[in-house]
Amino acid sequence: MRPTAVKTPPKEVIKDASMLKQKEMMARHYDRLANAHENGEKVASTFVPGNLNELVMCFDLVNNLPEVNAIQSGLRRQSGAYIMEAERSGHSEDVCTYVKSDIGMMAKGNIGPNGKKLPNPDVLLLSYTGCFTFMKWFELLREQYKCPTIFLQTPYMADGKVTPNMIQYMVKQLKEDVIPKLEEVSGVKFDIDRLREYLKKSAKAEDDLVAVLQSARNKPSPIDAYFGGIYYIGPIFGAFRGTDDAIDYYRFLREEVEERMRKGLGPVTPDGTMKEEKYRLVVEGPPNYTNFRQFWKMFYDEGATVVASSYTKVGGTYDFGFRHDPDRPLETLAEYCLGVYTNRSLPMRIDMLVNYINEYEADGLLINSIKSCNSFSAGQLLIMREVEKRTGKPAAFIESDLVDPRYFSAANIKNRLESYFQMVEQKRSGKGAAA
Amino acid sequence: MTHQTTQEIVARAQDLYEDLHFTAARKWKEAGEGRKVIGYMPVYIPRELIHAAGMLPLGIMGGGDNLEVIHGDAYYQSYICRIPRSTIELGISGRLDFVDGMIFPSICDVIRNLSGMWKMLFPDVYAKYFDVPQTYEDEVGGTFYEGEMKEFLHDLEQIGGRKISDDDLRSSIEIYNENRRLVRELYALRAESPWQAPASEAYLIIRAGLVLPVEEHSQMLRDYIAAAKAEKRPIKDNAKVVVTGMFCEQPPLNLIKSLELSGCYVVDDDFMLVSRWLIGDVPLEGDPIHNLAQAFLHHSECTAAKYEPDLKEKGQFLVRSVRRTGAEGVIFAAPSFCDPALLDRPMLQNVLKQAGIPFIAFKYAENSGQMQPIREQAGTFVDSIKLWSAA
Ligand code: SF4
Numbered sequence: 001m002r003p004t005a006v007k008t009p010p011k012e013v014i015k016d017a018s019m020l021k022q023k024e025m026m027a028r029h030y031d032r033l034a035n036a037h038e039n040g041e042k043v044a045s046t047f048v049p050g051n052l053n054e055l056v057m058c059f060d061l062v063n064n065l066p067e068v069n070a071i072q073s074g075l076r077r078q079s080g081a082y083i084m085e086a087e088r089s090g091h092s093e094d095v096c097t098y099v100k101s102d103i104g105m106m107a108k109g110n111i112g113p114n115g116k117k118l119p120n121p122d123v124l125l126l127s128y129t130g131c132f133t134f135m136k137w138f139e140l141l142r143e144q145y146k147c148p149t150i151f152l153q154t155p156y157m158a159d160g161k162v163t164p165n166m167i168q169y170m171v172k173q174l175k176e177d178v179i180p181k182l183e184e185v186s187g188v189k190f191d192i193d194r195l196r197e198y199l200k201k202s203a204k205a206e207d208d209l210v211a212v213l214q215s216a217r218n219k220p221s222p223i224d225a226y227f228g229g230i231y232y233i234g235p236i237f238g239a240f241r242g243t244d245d246a247i248d249y250y251r252f253l254r255e256e257v258e259e260r261m262r263k264g265l266g267p268v269t270p271d272g273t274m275k276e277e278k279y280r281l282v283v284e285g286p287p288n289y290t291n292f293r294q295f296w297k298m299f300y301d302e303g304a305t306v307v308a309s310s311y312t313k314v315g316g317t318y319d320f321g322f323r324h325d326p327d328r329p330l331e332t333l334a335e336y337c338l339g340v341y342t343n344r345s346l347p348m349r350i351d352m353l354v355n356y357i358n359e360y361e362a363d364g365l366l367i368n369s370i371k372s373c374n375s376f377s378a379g380q381l382l383i384m385r386e387v388e389k390r391t392g393k394p395a396a397f398i399e400s401d402l403v404d405p406r407y408f409s410a411a412n413i414k415n416r417l418e419s420y421f422q423m424v425e426q427k428r429s430g431k432g433a434a435a
Numbered sequence: 436m437t438h439q440t441t442q443e444i445v446a447r448a449q450d451l452y453e454d455l456h457f458t459a460a461r462k463w464k465e466a467g468e469g470r471k472v473i474g475y476m477p478v479y480i481p482r483e484l485i486h487a488a489g490m491l492p493l494g495i496m497g498g499g500d501n502l503e504v505i506h507g508d509a510y511y512q513s514y515i516c517r518i519p520r521s522t523i524e525l526g527i528s529g530r531l532d533f534v535d536g537m538i539f540p541s542i543c544d545v546i547r548n549l550s551g552m553w554k555m556l557f558p559d560v561y562a563k564y565f566d567v568p569q570t571y572e573d574e575v576g577g578t579f580y581e582g583e584m585k586e587f588l589h590d591l592e593q594i595g596g597r598k599i600s601d602d603d604l605r606s607s608i609e610i611y612n613e614n615r616r617l618v619r620e621l622y623a624l625r626a627e628s629p630w631q632a633p634a635s636e637a638y639l640i641i642r643a644g645l646v647l648p649v650e651e652h653s654q655m656l657r658d659y660i661a662a663a664k665a666e667k668r669p670i671k672d673n674a675k676v677v678v679t680g681m682f683c684e685q686p687p688l689n690l691i692k693s694l695e696l697s698g699c700y701v702v703d704d705d706f707m708l709v710s711r712w713l714i715g716d717v718p719l720e721g722d723p724i725h726n727l728a729q730a731f732l733h734h735s736e737c738t739a740a741k742y743e744p745d746l747k748e749k750g751q752f753l754v755r756s757v758r759r760t761g762a763e764g765v766i767f768a769a770p771s772f773c774d775p776a777l778l779d780r781p782m783l784q785n786v787l788k789q790a791g792i793p794f795i796a797f798k799y800a801e802n803s804g805q806m807q808p809i810r811e812q813a814g815t816f817v818d819s820i821k822l823w824s825a826a
């Protein structure tokens with residue numbers, strides 16, 4: 001989810017203080033991870049959606065996220081070679097490139113973003129939330145690492161509601177399977193009060209995160225809620241939710257953003273503060289990581305700010321009111337998993353995007369469709385049409401991949417974006433003429 | 436007792452297969468006041484529930500290679516498999532306008548998302564995503580699954596306007612037990628003497644079970660098995676193979692025929708798993724919903740759409756299938772862009788390597804036209820198997 005150790009780019013990249021702080025946290029985490037076994041710590045690999053960091057911490061386990069490692073490989077332009085490596089060893093060209101990047105990285109020595117070898121996981125916490133691929137991905141890792149694998153199924157929110165049967169199922173899995181197995185692997189006894197403490201801290205940071213994301217309602221928006229948003233969600237979608245570090249970071253970030261808002265400033269981009277906010281967009285779908293900065297530049301060069309995105313909800317949806325609740329520790333973990341973006345039905349996803357366009361007064365919707373991600377991509381063309389119909393705002397569709405550089409065509413995307421911005425202009429002047 | 440030839444029975448099955456207007460199911464519906472039809476997609480749903488509600492479960496396996504997809508492509512990017520777009524085509528073109536509900540089983544994210552799309556596209560038709568447990572302890576996955584089934588049953592009662600009793604369920608279970616027994620008998624016959632019941636015929640016969648009332652289908656199975664046993668057909672010097680990966684989007688019939696033409700006897704497969712998902716009879720005594728759940732948890736087929744909790748068991752179903760049928764190799768045939776099949780494939784292949792079972796792999800689409808490459812690949816495979824066994 002989070003671009004941290006971006007390889008030092010040729011030109012100096014402008015970063016705000018919160019970004020430096022975030023970078024430092026992530027670097028610290030990767031160091032902890034790399035040295036975990038030397039320091040007598042055990043490592044749990046798990047996924048960003050349905051990431052049970054509070055629970056993982058209850059067992060003194062270090063949280064390792066293969067998705068984030070794949071992103072790091074994408075940003076450092078290594079994923080291409082990893083993917084080829086995996087394909088050479090028999091993986092299909094058609095499947096999720098995160099998986100292949102991870103498998104290729106493993107084959108090539110599992111070197112993390114800090115140049116140190118990542119440890120083999122002591123346990124795979126297969127939190128099956130919102131994506132079918134997760135199940136196969138960890139079956140594949142289990143085959144390699146032969147370590148205990150703990151499975152937690154999150155039922156799909158197909159009818160737009162959480163039923164008691166779903167919650168009971170998840171709580172039972174936690175109680176009867178997940179927690180006892182985590183105790184066994186870690187040798188640490190489960191203490192529900194410890195979990196409550198962490199959950200309390202999660203909620204605090206979540207409040208500030210939501211304030212940051214919602215600052216984009218302001219005009220101009222002080223943040224970019226997609227490209228910038230990816231940095232913001234890093235700590236809370238990863239190993240920091242439930243920690244004091246996260247509380248500090250989000251408080252700090254919020255202050256920074258509120259300060260920018262007072263000053264009427266736009267978002268910070270790698271080339272400095274964005275000058276004029278010409279377009280306000282809502283984006284659906286993950287970004288491309290192999291050409292992340294180039295991709296972002298196509299937006300800020302045109303004065304386009306993303307005011308809300310669905311991708312920043314994959315590791316938890318907080319802006320509709322959900323907070324981790326220390327008074328219902330296991331139920332709240334279940335509700336958290338159920339609510340992540342990719343676990344929401346298509347009609348729910350459409351409602352959410354329509355709501356963003358209206359609330360954030362956006363000019364329209366842009367979908368970045370990821371070639372190898374069925375969870376996001378299957379149905380996006382219908383999403384596009386529905387959102388257009390319901391908001392009367394234009395929508396556009398671009399295609400790329402998360403970490404496979406073969407599917408990033410800068411010229412195509414740029415063309416599409418340019419004609420999209422023209423469309424927005426036309427819509428505006430058309431409206432002006434009609435009024 | 437009818438005395439039909441295999442040819443006659445297969446011809447009837449082929450007509451049903453080719454009929455994308457589902458005339459048989461339409462006729463069934465028209466034949467009685469208030470009759471309802473519930474469609475379902477691969478890979479498994481408990482059809483007993485629909486049957487017990489007095490309704491016809493109708494399996495929808497996409498449009499195959501005879502359907503011209505005009506609207507469906509506008510709903511899917513090129514990098515998504517074919518079955519959802521041809522299914523949408525069936526819907527939009529009115530071919531499913533007589534269907535009173537659609538069930539989308541939990542098989543992968545494509546079908547999952549399709550359930551939401553269906554709700555938006557056909558808001559007046561009941562559409563349900565049917566979730567199943569991926570954990571198999573009675574108190575955990577079992578309880579959840581019973582809850583899901585009861586919810587479904589409740590919906591069916593609403594649609595049908597009548598209560599469904601335990602006895603209704605028991606008698607449906609009994610009828611489906613019989614059907615599954617016959618399907619397995621056909622598979623056993625195929626494994627034993629594949630020349631008597633070729634895969635392409637068996638495919639059509641099983642496929643007919645998706646559109647016919649189960650009672651009628653069981654009769655068709657009986658007739659076919661009897662006719663196939665009675666006929667003398669020439670034995671070819673073919674190699675016995677197991678085909679895997681075809682559990683969702685279906686291969687064109689021509690693909691199965693091509694495999695046969697290139698020298699394969701397909702003795703086991705994962706076509707239309709719904710027809711034999713539950714292994715062995717579901718008990719009739721006791722709580723029928725509980726019994727169905729137990730069968731699902733502890734006595735059901737393995738496929739990529741399922742989580743395998745035990746590393747040692749991963750892929751063993753394939754090895755067992757090879758041993759049971761006396762197959763000499765495995766053909767991995769998966770729909771293009773099919774995550775479940777393609778992500779599973781390397782693991783299954785590793786298991787086969789360890790067991791010393793030869794295999795090949797290719798991809799297809801339901802509307803693949805060119806069979807030449809597949810025929811060549813399969814032919815070479817057969818030759819190498821023979822060389823190997825002769826050595
Ligand atoms: S398929 Fe999509 S959601 Fe699933 S792991 Fe891959 S990128 Fe993530």
Ligand code: SF4
Pocket residue numbers: 516517518519542543544545546683684770772773774775776
């Ligand atoms: S063919 Fe594969 S990817 Fe496509 S819907 Fe079926 S299981 Fe899913």
